[in-house]
Amino acid sequence: MTVTFPQRPLPWLLLLPQLLVTAIFFLWPAGQAVKQAFYQEDAFGLSSEFVGLENFSHLLHDPLYYASIGTTLFFSFAVAFVGIALALLLAVMADRVMRGQIIYKTLLIWPYAVAPALAGVLWWVMFDPSTGPIAVWLKSMGINWNHFLNGNQAMTLVVIAATWKQISYNFLFFLAGLQAIPRSLIEAAAIDGASPFKRFWTVVFPLLSPTTFFLLVVNLVYAFFDTFGIIDATTSGGPGQSTKILVYKVYDDGFIGLDLGSSSAQSVILMMIVGVMTVIQFRYIERKVQY
Amino acid sequence: MAEVILNQVGKTYPNGYQAIPAIDLHIADGEFIVLVGPSGCGKSTLLRMVAGLESISSGELLINNQRMNEKEPAERDIAMVFQNYALYPHMTVFDNMAYGLRNRGASKDEIQRKVSDSARLLGLTDLLERKPKQLSGGQRQRVAMGRAMVRHPQAFLFDEPLSNLDAKLRVQMRVEIRQLQRQLGTTTLYVTHDQVEAMTLADRLVVLNKGHAEQIGSPLELYERPATTFVAEFIGSPSMNLLPVSITDQGLQLTEQVSLQADTKERGAVIWGIRPEHLQPCSESEADFALQVKAVEALGAESLIYGHTAGRSELLVVRAPGPFTPAIDQMLYLRAPQQQWHLFDINTQQRI
Numbered sequence: 077m078t079v080t081f082p083q084r085p086l087p088w089l090l091l092l093p094q095l096l097v098t099a100i101f102f103l104w105p106a107g108q109a110v111k112q113a114f115y116q117e118d119a120f121g122l123s124s125e126f127v128g129l130e131n132f133s134h135l136l137h138d139p140l141y142y143a144s145i146g147t148t149l150f151f152s153f154a155v156a157f158v159g160i161a162l163a164l165l166l167a168v169m170a171d172r173v174m175r176g177q178i179i180y181k182t183l184l185i186w187p188y189a190v191a192p193a194l195a196g197v198l199w200w201v202m203f204d205p206s207t208g209p210i211a212v213w214l215k216s217m218g219i220n221w222n223h224f225l226n227g228n229q230a231m232t233l234v235v236i237a238a239t240w241k242q243i244s245y246n247f248l249f250f251l252a253g254l255q256a257i258p259r260s261l262i263e264a265a266a267i268d269g270a271s272p273f274k275r276f277w278t279v280v281f282p283l284l285s286p287t288t289f290f291l292l293v294v295n296l297v298y299a300f301f302d303t304f305g306i307i308d309a310t311t312s313g314g315p316g317q318s319t320k321i322l323v324y325k326v327y328d329d330g331f332i333g334l335d336l337g338s339s340s341a342q343s344v345i346l347m348m349i350v351g352v353m354t355v356i357q358f359r360y361i362e363r364k365v366q367y
Numbered sequence: 368m369a370e371v372i373l374n375q376v377g378k379t380y381p382n383g384y385q386a387i388p389a390i391d392l393h394i395a396d397g398e399f400i401v402l403v404g405p406s407g408c409g410k411s412t413l414l415r416m417v418a419g420l421e422s423i424s425s426g427e428l429l430i431n432n433q434r435m436n437e438k439e440p441a442e443r444d445i446a447m448v449f450q451n452y453a454l455y456p457h458m459t460v461f462d463n464m465a466y467g468l469r470n471r472g473a474s475k476d477e478i479q480r481k482v483s484d485s486a487r488l489l490g491l492t493d494l495l496e497r498k499p500k501q502l503s504g505g506q507r508q509r510v511a512m513g514r515a516m517v518r519h520p521q522a523f524l525f526d527e528p529l530s531n532l533d534a535k536l537r538v539q540m541r542v543e544i545r546q547l548q549r550q551l552g553t554t555t556l557y558v559t560h561d562q563v564e565a566m567t568l569a570d571r572l573v574v575l576n577k578g579h580a581e582q583i584g585s586p587l588e589l590y591e592r593p594a595t596t597f598v599a600e601f602i603g604s605p606s607m608n609l610l611p612v613s614i615t616d617q618g619l620q621l622t623e624q625v626s627l628q629a630d631t632k633e634r635g636a637v638i639w640g641i642r643p644e645h646l647q648p649c650s651e652s653e654a655d656f657a658l659q660v661k662a663v664e665a666l667g668a669e670s671l672i673y674g675h676t677a678g679r680s681e682l683l684v685v686r687a688p689g690p691f692t693p694a695i696d697q698m699l700y701l702r703a704p705q706q707q708w709h710l711f712d713i714n715t716q717q718r719i
C-alpha cells in the first residue's frame with residue numbers, strides 16, 4: 077500500500093529537518109573533506125593551493141600511517157574477538173538460567189547506554205596509575221601499571237574500555253540466537269553421546285555462526301570508527317603512537333598537527349573503508365542464515 | 368535389544384507440579400509399547416524420563432536389569448525420534464546419521480558401513496549429501512529414523528514422530544515404522560495421541576490419564592474390555608456411547624418408557640456403554656429403542672448418525688456400514704445386543 081499526500085510540498089516539508097541535519101552535519105563536511113584532500117594549506121591557514129593527489133601519495137609513503145593501520149587492525153580485531161568471546165560466554169550462562177534472566181539481561185544492557193566518552197572516563201579513573209583502584213590492585217599484585225608510559229598497557233586499556241561497551245550488544249544477539257536453537261537439537265546431541273563441550277562446538281556454535289559473523293562485522297565497524305571518544309578520554313592516542321588508530325590520527329593530524337590536507341585525505345580513505353564494510357554487512361544480512 | 372522396566376516411576380517438576388505419581392511398566396525385549404492419552408497427561412514426561420532428558424523423581428528405571436536413574440542419556444544406549452525431527456540443520460544427512468557413531472569413537476569404515484546400511488534400508492542412499500532443509504517432511508522423518516537405528520540402540524523412543532506429516536504420508540510411515548521395528552526387533556516406546564496409530568502399531572497400549580496408567584493391554588483387549596469409562600471413551604472412534612442408567616428387576620431403564628432386557632445381577636445406578644458400531648439399525652418390531660435423527664455424516668464406507676432418544680438429552684452415535692442416510696428428525700430403530708454392552712460403576716467409573 078502507498079500513502080499519497082494531497083499536495084506536493086508537504087512530504088518535503090516533513091523531511092526538511094532531517095535533510096537539513098544531514099546536509100549541514102554530514103554532507104557539507106564530507107564534501108569539504110574530499111575537497112581539502114586535494115589542497116595544501118600554508119602553515120598559517122591563510123591560503124591553500126591545489127596539489128592533486130600529493131596528500132595521498134605522502135600518506136602512502138608515510139611509515140607512521142602504516143603503523144596506524146597496524147594499530148587499528150590489532151585494536152579492532154582485539155575488540156571484536158574479546159567482545160564476541162566474552163558476550164558468548166555470558167549469553168551461554170544466561171541461557172542456562174531460567175529464573176532471573178530478565179535481571180541479567182537488564183544489567184548487561186546498561187553498559188551499552190553509557191556514552192563512549194563517559195565509558196572512557198570511567199576506565200581512565202579505574203586505571204589511573206596512582207589513584208585508580210584497579211591500577212593500585214595490579215601494583216599490589218606486582219604489575220607496575222602505567223598506561224601513560226607503557227604502550228602495551230595503553231593498548232590493553234583501550235581494548236578493555238571499547239570492548240566493555242560492546243559486550244551488551246553482542247550479548248543480546250547471542251542470547252536471542254541461543255534461544256532460537258530448538259532444545260530438542262541439544263537433547264538429540266546429548267542422546268547421540270556428545271559431551272556438553274562437544275555439543276557446544278559441534279551443534280550450538282555452528283548454528284550461531286550467522287550471528288557471530290554479523291557481530292564480527294558490526295564490532296569491526298564499531299572499533300574502526302566509533303571509538304574516538306574512548307581513545308580521547310583514556311590515552312589520547314599515546315604513549316607515542318601506540319594507541320593512535322586511524323580515526324584518532326585524522327583528528328590528531330588535522331586539529332593538533334594542523335595538517336588539514338593530510339587529515340582530509342585520511343578521512344577520504346576512511347570513508348571508502350566504511351563504504352566497503354557497509355556493503356559487506358548488507359550483502360551478508362540479505363543472504364541471512366546459510367546452512 | 369533390552370527389557371525396559373519402570374518400577375513406581377514418578378515425576379514432580381521443580382515447580383511442584385506432579386506430572387506422574389507412580390507408574391509400573393514392564394516392557395519385554397522387542398516389544399512395541401504405545402503410550403496414548405489426552406494432551407498434558409504426561410506422555411512426553413514419561414518418555415523423557417526413560418531417555419534421561421528429565422530426571423526421575425521417584426522409583427526406578429531398569430534397562431537390561433541395570434539401574435538407569437543416575438545415568439546420562441548417552442550412557443543409556445537409547446535413541447529418540449523427536450516430533451520436530453531435531454535434525455542438525457548444518458550437517459548433511461550422512462553426518463546427521465554418523466554423529467552418534469563418531470561421538471562413540473567408531474572407526475571410519477564402521478561409520479561408512481553402518482550409515483550406508485541404514486540409508487539403504489530407509490531409501491535414503493541418494494540423499495546422503497543433502498542438508499535437512501533440502502528434504503521433504505517425509506524424508507526428514509526417515510533421516511530421523513535412520514539416525515536412531517544406525518547405532519543399534521537398546522531401545523527406540525518416539526515422541527509423536529508422525530504428527531507433522533500429512534494424513535497419507537502418516538499412514539505410509541506408520542506401516543514402515545512397524546515393519547522396521549519388527550525387522551530390527553528393537554524394544555520400542557512410542558508416544559502418540561492418534562488412536563489409530565496407537566491401535567495399529569502397539570503390541571501393548573498404555574492409556575495414560577493425568578499421569579497414571581488407566582489400563583495396559585493389547586489394542587483389542589482395550590477395545591473389547593475397557594477397564595474404565597476413560598479408556599472406553601478414549602479407544603475407538605467415534606467414542607463409545609456412555610449413558611447413566613439404572614438397572615431394576617424390569618431391566619435396564621434407558622428412559623422412563625423404555626427398558627431393555629438385562630441378564631445381570633447388577634442393580635441400581637450404573638453407566639451403560641455401547642459402541643456406535645454395535646448399535647444396529649433394524650425394523651420397528653425388532654427394535655430395542657428408537658433414535659430421533661439429528662445429524663448424519665455420510666463417509667461413503669460408513670455413515671455416522673447422531674440423535675436423541677425420547678426423554679434424554681445425550682447425543683448418541685450410530686455407525687452404520689455403507690452409505691446410509693436417514694432423513695433428519697426421522698426415527699431410527701436400533702438393536703443394542705446385550706453381549707456388546709459395557710457396564711461401569713457410576714462412582715468409581717470402573718468396569719463392572
Ligand SMILES: Nc1ncnc2c1ncn2[C@@H]1O[C@H](COP(=O)(O)OP(=O)(O)OP(=O)(O)O)[C@@H](O)[C@H]1O
Nearest residue numbers: 380382384386405406407408409410411412413560
Ligand atoms: N518443565 C515443566 N515444569 C512444570 N510442569 C511441566 C513441565 N513440563 C511439562 N509440565 C506439565 O506436565 C504435564 C505433562 O506434560 P507432558 O509434556 O508430559 O504432556 P503430554 O502428555 O506429552 O502432552 P502432549 O500430548 O500435549 O504433548 C503437563 O500438565 C505440563 O503442563
Ligand SMILES: [Mg+2]
Nearest residue numbers: 410411412526
Ligand atoms: Mg508431548
